[in-house]
Amino acid sequence: MTHISRRAFVGTGLGTVASLSPLSLASAQPSSLQDIGGSALTSPAATIYIAREVVTLDPVRERAAAVAVVGDRIGWVGSLEEVIAALGSQSYSIDRRFADKTIVPGFIAQHDHPVLAALTMSSEILAIEDWVTPGRTVKAVRDKRDFLERLSAAASAADNAEPLLSWGYHPAFYGDLTRADLDAMTTDRPVFVWARSCHEMILNSAALEQAKLTREVVEGFAATARRQSNFGEGRFWEQGLFAALPFIAGTIASPERLRTGLLLTRDYMHAKGITFGNEPGGILAKPVQNGVNSVFSSPDMPFRWSFMPDGKSIIDKVADDSQVILETEKLVSWYGGMTGMTTKQVKLFADGAIYSQLMQVREPYLDGHEGEWMTDREVFERAFRIYWDADYQIHVHVNGDAGLKRVLDTLEANLRRKPRHDHRTVLVHFAVSGADQVERIARLGAIVSGNPYYVSALADQYGKVGLGPERADAMVRLGDLDRAKIRWSLHSDMPMAPGDPLFLMWCAVNRLTASGRVASAQQRVSALDALRGVTIEAAWSLRMENEIGSITPGKRANLTILDANPLAVDPMEIRNIKVWGTVMEGRVLQADGATTLPDSGRVSVSVSNPAFDRSALAHALKAAYSGHPI
Structure with a gap:
């Protein structure tokens, strides 16, 4: 049978094949019109969710009023009449509980710990x-x-x-x-x-x-x-x-304490509408990962979680270049259920941490102190080369403009040595940068995962101490990225910022500091772009844009249910929008306690196990010290 792409099929409109959803075609793959009709009759029942508005972030259809879900996938999006017509003889039920709500793509926690x-x-x-x-x-x-x-x-x-x-x-x-x-x-x-x-x-x-x-x-x-x-x-x-x-x-x-905290973290993130999360620089202590899995791998989890290998730690332990990728890929067996390892992605580290003002900057700090490097140049270049040659997507923690220069120098050297298409190298955090560096980021094909909370929390203080007002106010220059057509997403680095996608949107859209002033108004972004930053662009940064991030037929049925449309409210009210809950791969999960999430059981490690205690705290400190020499 000739392959029919999802977008080509949807683009043909209801007038041509009005009785089938793309899911029906994809699953049945019939060889005749008679087979097509038969496949529809035997398809599983669909659930149609009606909303005041559906913000899809799918350019084929950006707004809708109904979403049909079959199993864990999105079947069709449109008006109620269009969706019913598309389903044809396929059985369905209509769920009206979101009739006064706004449905957006499921929020993604791109970078949390x-x-x-x-x-x-x-x-x-x-x-x-x-x-x-x-x-x-x-x-x-x-x-x-x-x-x-x-x-x-x-x-x-x-x-x-x-x-x-x-x-x-x-x-x-x-x-x-x-x-x-x-x-x-x-x-x-x-x-x-x-x-x-x-x-x-x-x-x-x-x-x-x-x-x-x-x-x-x-x-x-x-x-x-x-x-x-x-x-x-x-x-x-x-x-x-x-x-x-x-x-x-x-x-x-x-x-x-870990188990108790993981249950709290799970419930916190669910209450914020998160349907998928990721930790770059994943855990390298198996007993601690087992403890995390005892909660996060449970089939009752309200979101999936991926772990990205910590390339720096692996490089530090493996002297033989030929064994680095093998050691990295061994980690895949550590996960299961609702946890997994990212596919061919790795986290590296450049310069120092933002909260301790140890990022490497091109112009001196006001008080004369110096930044730090997390990874020596030769080690960083070795790690980058090994993972680049293995076609890995490389995510790099970088906070200062001098740190950014080193990362871009290394990226350009590898592009010239071994050109790669669509490498999607991710510049993570992106605190201090120069306007002159934006063009280079675009030219080299890198993308950015920025933390907009740095401006809200730190711009006032860092304007007085360390950076000075010009550099402090221009932190996380998302507006410049927009104008340069560089793709970017948002993250919280939880708990370095609250793991709340609506709050991150608010920070990026308003750039309001602790004192109530706007820092670098030209770096503000639209609510639409901010919503993309916690959905489809976050998915893009993890190479998951074909699975999650927009409400598109064939993708996972991950939806976040809001009391108001973040694109329609006053920008200052975005962070105050109430999250009703989520639909996670077809499961409806209310976030106000109406859905009871189980205690997933105690970790299978004795409370008095000193090795576990040290490993857990060491990993936590390392996550906090990302980019800080230890």
Whole structure:
């Protein structure tokens, strides 16, 4: 039979083959008109979802009122009358529960970190921004006094014997926090404060005692770790935090805490309308991955999750170039059910982290400090070459304009050495860049996954400290990318930003800073482009545009159900739109608690397993340190 493409078939209109959906043709592949009629009669029943409006992001038909779903796939999109006509004699039911809702393509979390999110979400959140989590809303901390008062209330509200972990304190916003501050609150209950950047932790005296972190232990750390520890203040940062890891991991990253946090993270992401997620730089500790799988691989998960190999760690361990790809592909056996490994994609790292201002920049920082490289040039170039030659899509963490130059230099050298069509090299985060670099990105065929939250959270402060107002305001220059016709998507890097696609859209569309001003208005983007950034462009960046990202016949039936149309509301209201829930591969899942998601069971690792605890916390710290030398 002559192949009929999905778009060619849809484009012919209802007047030609009005009785069949593209799904019927694709599944039956009949050889005659008689066979076509027979295949329709035996097709499974369809469910037609009616909505106030369906925003498809499919250029063949951008707006509709009804979507027909057969099994886990989209069968037809159009008006109710058109869809019924297209189904012909195929049985169907009409579901009207979304009649006053807007249906958009299922949201995609292009770049998030489940383990780090789990450990932070299961803590006492006291951060620089509001966090709306299942069952509670945590308002942003106003100042240091507010932090200590709220932490003290949390410490008094539960069993004093149980350690208290808090996450979110930011010294650049509230000033330094020390052991003495925490001891003034309580000397009986162990208190661990994990800073917002996840690069620093402050312990009170009871926590130091419980962890057996004595002055003698700290004095025995290696030289750099010792310099990055202050026992008197109970502070451990950078290498000092990694040196303290074996002592604190059992409290911070036990299997029980991980499981609890993963369930919270699952429910949080579902409440935000996410139907597919991805972690670049996936877990390389099998027991920890098993713990994640115990929740995320369950058939009851409201979204699928993929893990992208951490190429830097693999390169560091494998000296033989010929064995790198083999070692990478061995990881595919680690996943199953609702988890999987990305196909021929890898994560590499260039320069330093945004929250610690260690990105590599072309013009000096205002205070004279220097950025850092996560990967030495020769190692980065080796890794890029090996994966490029194996036809991998390469995603690179890069935050500074000097870091971007190194990545683009390496990309261009490989393009000249071994040209590749549609390589889709992804520039991840894209914090500081130059207007002059945008043309080069376009010319080299790279794409961008940007984090628009950097502007909202950091532009005001970084305009005063480190970058200066011009560079700080121009961070994540999506407007320039648009004008250069460079494809881009949005991500949160959860928990570095709230894993909320509507909030990311709001950040990109408004570029409103913490003080309420607009930073670089020319870098704002339209609501339509922002919606594409958390749907079809996110799918494109993961090479999944033929499966997810738009409401198109033949794709997975992944839909996000909203109370309002984000393309029609005032741009300032985008983040306030309520998510009703999702349709995930044909399953209707309400997000307000009406759909009960199961506790997927306890991880199959003993609570007192020190190796698990250290591996879990090490992976979480590595995710937080992405692009930060450790």
